Amino acid sequence: MSVSTVYDVVVIGGGLAGCSAAIAARRLGAKVLLVERLSFVGGAWTGGMVTHIAGLIDHERIYEKNDFVLDPKKWIVQGLACDYYDNLKKYGAANGIHWDHEAGKFIFDIILEHEGVDILYGTQFFEAKCSSGKIDSVGLIYRTTRIDVEAKIFIDASGDGDLGASAGCEFYFGRESDGRMSPATLSYMIGDINKSYLLSEEDYGVPIGGDSEVKIDAGKQAGKEDLNVILKKAREDGVIPRNMRPAAICMKYAEGRERNELWCSFVRQWGNITNPWEYSAMEKEGRKTGWEIFQYLKANTQSCKDAYLSGVGSQIWPRECRHFKTHYVMNADDFHKESRFDDVVGRCGFYLDLHSVTPGECGFDLDVRHSCRDKYFEIPFRALVPLYVNNLLLAGRTIGADHHGHSATRVMGTGIATGQAAGTAAGIFVKEKLDTPLQVDVSMMQGILRKNKVVI
Numbered sequence: 001m002s003v004s005t006v007y008d009v010v011v012i013g014g015g016l017a018g019c020s021a022a023i024a025a026r027r028l029g030a031k032v033l034l035v036e037r038l039s040f041v042g043g044a045w046t047g048g049m050v051t052h053i054a055g056l057i058d059h060e061r062i063y064e065k066n067d068f069v070l071d072p073k074k075w076i077v078q079g080l081a082c083d084y085y086d087n088l089k090k091y092g093a094a095n096g097i098h099w100d101h102e103a104g105k106f107i108f109d110i111i112l113e114h115e116g117v118d119i120l121y122g123t124q125f126f127e128a129k130c131s132s133g134k135i136d137s138v139g140l141i142y143r144t145t146r147i148d149v150e151a152k153i154f155i156d157a158s159g160d161g162d163l164g165a166s167a168g169c170e171f172y173f174g175r176e177s178d179g180r181m182s183p184a185t186l187s188y189m190i191g192d193i194n195k196s197y198l199l200s201e202e203d204y205g206v207p208i209g210g211d212s213e214v215k216i217d218a219g220k221q222a223g224k225e226d227l228n229v230i231l232k233k234a235r236e237d238g239v240i241p242r243n244m245r246p247a248a249i250c251m252k253y254a255e256g257r258e259r260n261e262l263w264c265s266f267v268r269q270w271g272n273i274t275n276p277w278e279y280s281a282m283e284k285e286g287r288k289t290g291w292e293i294f295q296y297l298k299a300n301t302q303s304c305k306d307a308y309l310s311g312v313g314s315q316i317w318p319r320e321c322r323h324f325k326t327h328y329v330m331n332a333d334d335f336h337k338e339s340r341f342d343d344v345v346g347r348c349g350f351y352l353d354l355h356s357v358t359p360g361e362c363g364f365d366l367d368v369r370h371s372c373r374d375k376y377f378e379i380p381f382r383a384l385v386p387l388y389v390n391n392l393l394l395a396g397r398t399i400g401a402d403h404h405g406h407s408a409t410r411v412m413g414t415g416i417a418t419g420q421a422a423g424t425a426a427g428i429f430v431k432e433k434l435d436t437p438l439q440v441d442v443s444m445m446q447g448i449l450r451k452n453k454v455v456i
């Protein structure tokens with residue numbers, strides 16, 4: 001079957017960037033269609049179980065329990081992030097910047113319906129039809145139904161840049177010199193762990209997270225387990241796969257409730273997710289690795305002896321994919337110099353966090369933190385505007401950034417900011433009947449963003 005329809009704005013990809021773009025455009029009166037290939041929105045947050053919304057605050061503060069974390073009016077990124085937080089908090093599904101990924105699937109349906117955004121779930125974008133440097137329509141597929149949608153302007157919030165690539169934007173994969181990309185990860189949760197055997201935050205004196213290796217005294221350590229240290233040794237001894245990073249984090253987000261659950265971000269797979277064969281191999285290998293590590297933990301630790309697999313991400317999620325050529329390209333210097341721009345439309349509070357592109361190497365090519373607290377750099381509108389295609393904007397992971405700059409801009413808090421900015425620009429584009437986003441009056445756009453609680 002084949003159908004066609006018309007909208008003002010079409011947003012491809014319902015991650016936090018895409019949701020934000022759709023809502024912002026809708027708030028300016030545009031008729032908006034949000035297209036998501038999964039059965040829920042939220043992208044890597046809900047589908048990849050990534051519950052820490054980075055970039056909203058300075059990363060060095062994430063384990064603090066003060067207003068900088070718990071009061072969104074103190075965050076580096078506000079606007080729609082504050083609205084999302086208020087909604088999630090109402091249902092007990094947010095603790096500062098830690099948002100409940102399962103409740104989010106339900107709550108974002110309520111939010112998007114309230115805002116008046118139309119959504120197609122289970123629907124994949126597959127082609128852009130273009131003429132005279134513009135996208136005329138996009139081809140979508142839901143099972144055996146083909147849907148052609150015309151619109152005045154389109155937003156690529158697909159993370160991997162499917163729309164921009166199909167529309168003819170210039171791009172390269174990963175590192176410009178050789179196309180190597182940061183690894184993708186299949187996350188999963190281990191439930192019913194026995195925490196009495198685990199080292200606690202009190203034992204450490206600091207919150208346990210990631211692959212922290214805080215030294216603690218032997219007395220406190222007696223009979224207790226640090227899973228990340230155990231896994232690191234097993235990896236070095238060759239008894240579990242090398243393509244893993246010891247990164248088990250005790251879940252503790254919704255309203256600060258501690259759960260008997262571990263979020264496991266162990267698996268690392270290097271490859272190009274846009275290639276169907278490579279992607280399938282990454283999924284299969286990722287699950288194999290994840291399963292072996294889980295079995296190892298069950299057989300070799302007291303804390304996981306009776307545990308079970310309580311959830312698995314909807315897919316192996318990539319950190320990096322296509323980089324588009326845009327009117328401004330974010331880079332490492334923007335982080336170092338804390339760049340400020342006249343056409344600022346958003347902020348990034350994250351650091352240079354580049355997971356190694358070398359297969360089997362589970363460290364970081366860059367791990368550069370801010371020298372002091374509450375630092376951020378600005379994102380200019382030009383980074384959202386690709387070259388050559390005249391009615392396309394980018395949001396979230398797809399914005400113009402090189403391999404290094406992207407390691408900071410890729411996170412979800414920044415995605416909310418760039419999504420809100422792209423949607424606002426699209427709303428203006430439609431209202432003012434413009435020919436290219438470069439004609440958007442940026443000071444008018446900044447005014448609208450500020451009215452919608454964005455701090456710039």
Ligand SMILES: Cc1cc2nc3c(=O)[nH]c(=O)nc-3n(C[C@H](O)[C@H](O)[C@H](O)COP(=O)(O)OP(=O)(O)OC[C@H]3O[C@@H](n4cnc5c(N)ncnc54)[C@H](O)[C@@H]3O)c2cc1C
Nearest residue numbers: 013015016017037043044054125159185396397410411412
């Ligand atoms: C393991 C892991 C850990 C991470 N840790 C953190 C962290 O702690 N904090 C943080 O903030 N960030 C983290 N990140 C990065 C962050 O999750 C992503 O970069 C972020 O989700 C990007 O947001 P987005 O909205 O641009 O894209 P996504 O969240 O990737 O959303 C894109 C959406 O588009 C949809 N889509 C894609 N292609 C199509 C298509 N052709 N048709 C229709 N729909 C399509 C996808 O299904 C998806 O829902 C992590 C990433 C990974 C993989």
